[in-house]
Amino acid sequence: MGNGIIIIPTFNEIENIERIVRNVFSQRRKFHILIVDDNSPDGTATRVRTLMAEFPETLFLEERLGKQGLGTAYIHGFKWALKKNYDFIFEMDADFSHNPNDLIRLYNACKRDGNDVAIGSRYITGVNVINWPMNRVLMSWLASRYVRFITGMDIQDTTAGYVCYKSEVLKAINLDRIQFVGYAFQIEMKFKSYLKGFKIIEVPVIFTDRTRGTSKMSGSIISEAVFGVIKMKLKSLFNRKKF
Numbered sequence: 001m002g003n004g005i006i007i008i009p010t011f012n013e014i015e016n017i018e019r020i021v022r023n024v025f026s027q028r029r030k031f032h033i034l035i036v037d038d039n040s041p042d043g044t045a046t047r048v049r050t051l052m053a054e055f056p057e058t059l060f061l062e063e064r065l066g067k068q069g070l071g072t073a074y075i076h077g078f079k080w081a082l083k084k085n086y087d088f089i090f091e092m093d094a095d096f097s098h099n100p101n102d103l104i105r106l107y108n109a110c111k112r113d114g115n116d117v118a119i120g121s122r123y124i125t126g127v128n129v130i131n132w133p134m135n136r137v138l139m140s141w142l143a144s145r146y147v148r149f150i151t152g153m154d155i156q157d158t159t160a161g162y163v164c165y166k167s168e169v170l171k172a173i174n175l176d177r178i179q180f181v182g183y184a185f186q187i188e189m190k191f192k193s194y195l196k197g198f199k200i201i202e203v204p205v206i207f208t209d210r211t212r213g214t215s216k217m218s219g220s221i222i223s224e225a226v227f228g229v230i231k232m233k234l235k236s237l238f239n240r241k242k243f
């Protein structure tokens with residue numbers, strides 16, 4: 001059993017799935033992969049099953065009945081990975097926005113340098129985003145500032161989705177109480193890690209916009225984040241014990 005697993009949630013990633021799996025497995029350090037697919041109509045899961053014949057001990061698939069959001073896909077994956085006793089549990093997108101070459105740096109930040117959470121951060125050495133239209137870069141950067149302001153967390157890239165967690169962190173957080181289903185899930189996970197006093201470090205990465213497949217970003221995801229963050233902060237002030 002390897003001690004690190006990369007969780008990749010997928011919805012219609014047929015154009016990326018095989019390449020991302022092969023890329024992760026070609027890295028110097030050997031990590032396992034768990035794909036959490038939400039019954040993608042494009043047959044992403046079928047492709048994963050084919051690949052599992054080639055990587056029987058290291059590639060795993062969890063299939064859910066329909067599109068239920070990135071947050072709940074990760075919660076599902078976290079619980080699965082904790083049950084299997086992995087020590088280092090990663091979040092990564094399927095679309096190559098997160099470069100698999102950075103996995104080892106995130107891993108070292110936790111394993112070697114003793115941090116509990118390592119965030120692949122776009123905003124600690126300027127703005128490291130490639131191919132996003134200017135308005136999206138601005139929106140993401142502003143969102144990160146906004147979250148920093150409201151929550152008080154000393155984290156530059158609060159919405160980052162490229163993260164390595166030590167299993168202790170995920171065990172300490174009550175995963176059944178995570179409220180957000182969309183991208184705000186990323187903020188909530190960091191906030192809860194922060195409230196619990198875990199050591200969080202940001203590792204600079206370059207984020208590249210997807211070149212294949214389609215985006216799942218939507219207006220409801222954004223409004224969940226804008227109002228949800230304030231609610232989350234207020235709840236933490238009045239309800240400290242529950243975190």
Ligand SMILES: Nc1nc2c(ncn2[C@@H]2O[C@H](COP(=O)(O)OP(=O)(O)OP(=O)(O)O)[C@@H](O)[C@H]2O)c(=O)[nH]1
Nearest residue numbers: 009010011036038068069070073093094210215216
């Ligand atoms: N299982 C599951 N995966 C999802 C869901 N929504 C998004 N994903 C996956 O989560 C990852 C991030 O989603 P993206 O669509 O790339 O979101 P984004 O990076 O904000 O937007 P673009 O890169 O512009 O598409 C990808 O691997 C998606 O396939 C969902 O509801 N369920």
Ligand SMILES: [Mg+2]
Nearest residue numbers: 093095097210
């Ligand atoms: Mg993406």
